[in-house]
Structure formats: structure tokens, C-alpha cells
Amino acid sequence: MKTWLSVLALLLGLTACSDPGADTGTGGAVSWADPTASLSGVKLTVWAAQNSNTVPEQVVAAFEKATGADVEVVTIPDPYEQSVQTKVATGDKPDLAFWQPTASMLTAINAKTNLQPLTDAPWLSKLAPELKDITGILDGTRYAALITSPASRACTTTRKCSRPTGSPSCRRTSTT
Numbered sequence: 001m002k003t004w005l006s007v008l009a010l011l012l013g014l015t016a017c018s019d020p021g022a023d024t025g026t027g028g029a030v031s032w033a034d035p036t037a038s039l040s041g042v043k044l045t046v047w048a049a050q051n052s053n054t055v056p057e058q059v060v061a062a063f064e065k066a067t068g069a070d071v072e073v074v075t076i077p078d079p080y081e082q083s084v085q086t087k088v089a090t091g092d093k094p095d096l097a098f099w100q101p102t103a104s105m106l107t108a109i110n111a112k113t114n115l116q117p118l119t120d121a122p123w124l125s126k127l128a129p130e131l132k133d134i135t136g137i138l139d140g141t142r143y144a145a146l147i148t149s150p151a152s153r154a155c156t157t158t159r160k161c162s163r164p165t166g167s168p169s170c171r172r173t174s175t176t
Contacts, residue, residue, distance in 0.1 A: 032120075032121060032122050035066075035067075036066045036067060037067065038067060038068055039067040039068055039069035040067075040068035040069070041068075042067075042068075042069045042070070043069070043070045043071075043072065044069055044070070044071045044072070044095040044096070045071075045072050045073075045074055045094040045095050045096075046060070046071060046072070046073045046074065046094060046095065046096045046097065046098075047074050047076050047084060047094040047096070047097035047098065048073055048074070048075060048076065048097070048098050049075070049076060049078065049080035049098060050075055050076075050077065050078055050080070052098050053073055053075040055098075056073060057073075060073060074094065080098075081099075081100070081105070081108070084097060084099070084109070085108060085109060088109060088110075088114055093114065099144065101135045101136040101143075101144035101145075101146055102135055103135075103137075103138050106136075106138040106143050106144065107138065111138050111141075111143040112138075112139075112141075115143040115144075116143075117141045117142060117143060118136075118142045118143060118144070118145060119141055119142045121142075121145075124142070124145070127145060127146070131146045132146070134146065
């Protein structure tokens with residue numbers, strides 16, 4: 001459990017601090033900022049299902065302390081996947097979300113349009129080798145990082161920016 005919490009902490013830090021001007025829709029490079037950079041005044045949202053809304057508590061507390069960001073975990077009502085897809089389809093996107101990282105579920109959420117590619121994330125090498133590449137990849141692009149097993153939870157990020165263009169922090173949604 002500690003390992004996946006660390007991954008979630010990295011995702012919170014790295015995705016919240018990625019370059020909002022990066023062209024992630026065409027496979028362009030994403031700038032990965034310092035995961036402990038000051039995010040004072042930045043509000044981040046994590047979507048979680050009713051059965052996983054307490055999972056990120058320790059990571060959120062540590063991330064808020066390290067960065068000064070304000071992180072809100074929002075419980076999305078069941079049926080979770082359907083509710084998330086409806087919200088995303090209407091343009092409502094969190095910074096991070098729990099999601100099933102299978103190819104079919106990444107397709108269902110339209111990963112190419114709605115999620116930030118994680119292919120070149122500097123923390124990928126820290127993932128457990130036996131879990132790293134078994135899921136979270138769609139058409140050769142990584143959109144999720146598996147954080148638990150055997151239940152398929154992973155984190156991905158969306159393309160919703162909460163900071164002005166050119167600022168060092170961009171609001172991204174992750175899926176678990």
C-alpha cells in the first residue's frame with residue numbers, strides 16, 4: 001500500500017506541475033516540474049469512488065504539506081464509471097481520478113482527448129517492474145500508472161488547466 005501511495009503522491013505532484021502549454025495531444029513532450037515546487041494558492045481535485053475515497057488521505061496530506069496546494073477528494077456516486085464518463089463528456093474534469101487502466105476503459109474515457117500522456121514521466125522507473133507495463137497503455141501511449149493489484153487501480157491525468165497559460169502549474173486529471 002505504501003508503494004502505490006508514493007506513486008499517487010508523485011502523480012499529484014508531477015501532474016499538477018506539468019507544463020500547461022505542452023502539446024500533449026500530438027505526442028509532444030510534457031515538462032515535468034519539481035514535485036515539491038510551491039503550489040500555494042492552487043486547488044486540485046481528485047475524483048474517487050465511494051469505496052476508494054479514503055485511499056489517498058495520507059498522500060493528500062503529505063502533498064499539501066510539501067507544496068502548499070489545497071487538494072479536495074470528491075466522492076463520485078455509483079455507478080462510478082458511468083458518472084465519471086458523463087461528467088467528462090460535459091467538460092467537467094478533475095485533476096486526478098481513480099480509474100480502471102485497461103485499454104477498454106481508457107478507450108471509454110477517450111484517453112487521447114481527455115488524459116495527459118504519462119509516457120515520459122520521470123517517475124516511471126520507480127514503478128514495480130512486474131506492474132509497470134501490464135496495463136495503462138493505449139495505442140503505445142501510457143495514460144495510467146497501475147498503483148494496486150489485483151484490483152486494477154491506476155492514476156492518469158486530464159487536460160484541464162486551472163492556471164493561466166504559461167504558468168508552471170496545470171490542472172490535469174488523473175485516473176485510477
